Amino acid sequence: MVSTINAIAELQQNAHSPVAFFNDMSKFVSGAGWRGFNDYIGARIYYNGLTEEIKDQVSNSPLIAAKVAALAENQLQREYWLRGSAREARKRQLILWLQDLADQQIDMMVCRMESTTTLRTLGFTMLEFIARAYHQGVHVDKLQIARLLETAKLASQKGISLVFLPSHKSHVDYIALYIICYRFGISMPVTVAGDNLNFAVAGKLLNNIGAMWIRRSFNNDELYATSVQAYIDTILTRGMNFDCFIEGGRSRTGKVLPPKYGILTFVLDSIFSGRVNDCYVIPVSCQYDKVIETESYISELLGKEKKKETLLDTLKNFDVMSLKLGRVDVRFHEAWSLRDYLTTKLHSRPEHSVSELSALDTTTRNWLIRSTGYKVLGDINAASMVMPSSIVATVLLTMRGRGIGYRELIRQVTLLVQRINNSAGKVADHTSPQQLLSSGVEVLGSMVGTERKGLLETTFYAADPFQLSFYRNMVIHLFISEAIVCIGIYTSVKRISSITYDELMQEVIFFSKLFSSEFIYPNNGIESNVKGTLMNMQAQNILKVNDNVIQLSEEEEIALRRENFDFYCFLIWPFVDGIWLAAVSLFALTPTIQEEATRKPSETLWIDREEFEKVSQSFGKTIYQQGEIQSYESVNKELLKSSYEKFISEGILLTRTSYVRIPRKLIALSPDWLPARNQHNAVKCEGKLWDFVGQISKGRREGKSRREIPDITSQVLGLSGEMALGFARELREVRTKRTKL
Incomplete structure (x- = not known):
């Protein structure tokens, strides 16, 4: 068992006492003890003038000066008719304008950590929120916290930053890490946050405790990218702690997502260039008994448009304060020097003749960035705890049959814990399988169904398999091999x-x-x-x-x-079905006989990608209801989207951007993957795509019409044909409208 402490135990003891509540509030107002945040480890923050110091340092960065000069020169090249004094005057004008634009960008992103009053106010609010929503607390490993404090002291002595790279499943991730730094006296990190969260009132408050607002997309804005780089350089050279999510956005599926290299590339460029000497990387795993946002995630995965967060949405979430969501477990992997890692990794490849990080070619730099991203994800998985809810969800989703009795469920929970331990995983500290089961069933609530009436034994079943899959996916990394x-x-x-x-x-x-x-x-x-x-x-x-x-x-x-064998197969079958669905949907991209008759050999039939993905998901929902797919989670849009990305990288799909009216992503089947059609306009059962689908089919679970390979029924092919005709009609209408215009 892991020895943990509850970082918010003190507040939870007082959660239901009005007198204790106001007593706690008075301690935060007065800044009593650790709440005052006066004696913390790390770079000095929260003093008057810090914001202007940082803005001046970023604005005067040689990076920004060089980029401003280069952009001004590029514009002057376009205005080639200017000569002599007119050209010099125009150059000064451009430089002033670009520098002013850079200053505006810097002002929007720089956090304003000057007031501990704001920190204490938000600290109290966040702690109360967590203490009431997650009634079992925020748990951390005692030894890991001791190690983290020692690392923070060492970093402070060296004048370098701690770079926290947490997993990202919920907005609560921000809060949990801030609570731990606040509670244990570690200098608060600057946190990279999308400007979609910079809504009225709350956005300003979050900025005052460390939120660094950046655009969701840079849109090839070179000056903006340089401003971000200069700000990150400044943070790291000052030894301020830094925090960003390696996965980019929140995981809607529960499993760790592939790394997003945007911010990581900026951090590594600081090291590559020598502008920053070093920093300590700390991968962080945030795990939950229950994630607040799972219901909205399921809606998004089933095709509902994601809503932009607003203050009203945040306030609405305060009803979770009356729920019992279990506990949050935050685990810190051992810190490592980023410079040492990059140097060691580089020297592990003898074919690289250059040993200095500052002299690397683009290919080697990209390889190191990718390697770093996947090392961080591996460390996050290694540090992760398996929660009771994940254990219960995994058992219910990896069994044959409709339900499972209590005694058998206890046996399966015990067996799964053994499997987790054998795979070097760690289970959140509970004393017995009975306690694990009780805790998991409690927080999962209506997702787990129970039937007692008229039965000899209480029987449990997966009442909401799609939501349960989120929690099962928190375990799958342990058994993927x-x-x-x-x-x-x-x-x-x-x-x-x-x-x-x-x-x-x-x-x-x-x-x-x-x-x-x-x-x-x-x-x-x-x-x-x-x-x-x-x-x-x-x-x-x-x-x-x-x-x-x-x-x-x-x-x-x-x-x-086949108890063990089936367990491993059940873990991955929904993903096999999902990528099979994506592959089968490609038959809809086959031109009809009529289109082939009018299409020139050099022409490609392009389809709007967003529309294709929507129709493909509807196609998946249809064949799920008709029994061709076992799990509803297999039709989720994230799995479809990542499958199409894989097909693009493998050359099965082509992609381009259309700039007619508005930019749109288009896709088409690669010519050598195009199936032929017979005289009835039906796809012929031959060719590379047919064989590819058949190869995937071999791994699908046996079921309705799935004993033969490939398992594409005439019904499924017929539906994909209807998809193709629908796209053809739409494209003809679009062409007609464009002709009229």
Whole structure:
């Protein structure tokens, strides 16, 4: 068990006492003890004049001066007719205008950490919010906090920053990290935040405690990008702590998302260039028994437009203060020097002749940025705790049948905890499987159904599988190697009893490549990973390997009735179905016979990507209702979107941007992937796309019409044909309208 402390225990003890509430408030107002934030570790903040100091330092950055001069010169090149004094006057005018624009950008993004009064006010509000919403508290590991404080002291002595890189599942992530820094006396970090959260009143308050507002998209604005770089340089050279989310936006699916390299690239450029000597990177895992936003996430994943956050929406969320959402667990991976990591990584590749970070070519820099991003995600996964809600959700979503009795559920919870421990995972500290089950069922609420009336034993079932999948996905990283190996084995085992090692490697390589944007794999190479996974599963008596032939052990096949094997398959089957759906939807991009007759050989039939994704999701919902897909989560738009991105990277899909009226992303099937149609306008069952779908189908769970490969029924092909005709009609209408214009 992990030894933890509840960072907000003091406030929770007083949560239901009005007298204690006002007593706590008076302590925050007066700044008693740690609440005053007067004796903290790290760079000095919260003093009058800090904001102007930073703005002046950023504004006078050589980076901004050089960019302003370059942009002014570029404009003068366009105004080639200017000569002599007129050109010099115009140059001065451009430089003044660009510098003023840069100053405006800096003013919008710089945080104003000058008043501890604001910190105490918001600190009290945030602590009260968390204490009431998450009734079991915010838990941290005692040893990790002690280590974090030592790292903060060392960084302060060296004058370098702590760069916190947390996972991102909820807006509560911001609050949890701020509470921990505030409570344990660590200099508050500057936090990168999208300007969509900079709404009235609350935006200003958040800016006063460290929120750095940046645009969601830079739109190739070179000056703005330089202003951001100069500000990050300033933060790091001053040794101020820094915080950004490596995944970019919040994960709507529960699992860790692939890294977004935007802000990380700025941080690494500070190191590459030598403008900043070093910083300590601290990957952070934030895990929840229950995430406040899951219902809105499900709506978004099913196609509902994301709403821009407003103060009203935030106030509406205060009704969660009366709920029992369990606990938040925040875990800190051991800090590491960014410069040391980059240097060591560079020297691990002997083909790189350059040893200095400042002299790297673009390819090597990009490789190091990518490596750093995935190292951070790996460290986040390694530090993560598995919550009771995730354990209950995982058990309910990886079983055959409609429900499970209490005694069997306890057995499965115990078995899953053993699997987690065997995979080097960590379970949030609870004393028994019964306590884990009770806690998980309590916070999941209506997502877990129970049936008692007229039954011999209380039976549990997944009442809301889609929402439960969010919590199951918090566990999947621990078993992704086993899951992909089992899917590879399943492609043969469901037809014959065994598979050769070479055949398995082909299947594992295929599915690993398909899901490379979905999951974070161990970084020791695919063949080494497969061999290690096979050895572990053989040691657990799940598999039997003889003369490079792999099959299920007799105990697994007969005595356990594939209990372990099914568990790993059930984890990944929804993702297999999702990418299969995306692949099948591509048949709708096949030109009809009529379009082929009028299309020139050099022409490509382009479709609006956003519209295609919407119709594809409707197609998925339809075939789910008709039993062609097992899990509703397989039709979520994030999985479809990432699948199409994968198809683009593999050359299956082409993409371009249309600038007619408004910029729009367009997609089309690559010519060598286009299926042919017969005289009835139906897609022929042949070609690269047909074979590709068939390869994915081999990994799908057996069910309705899915015993043969490829498992594309005439009904599914017919619906994809209707999609194609719909797009064709729309495109003809668009062409007609444009002609009239």
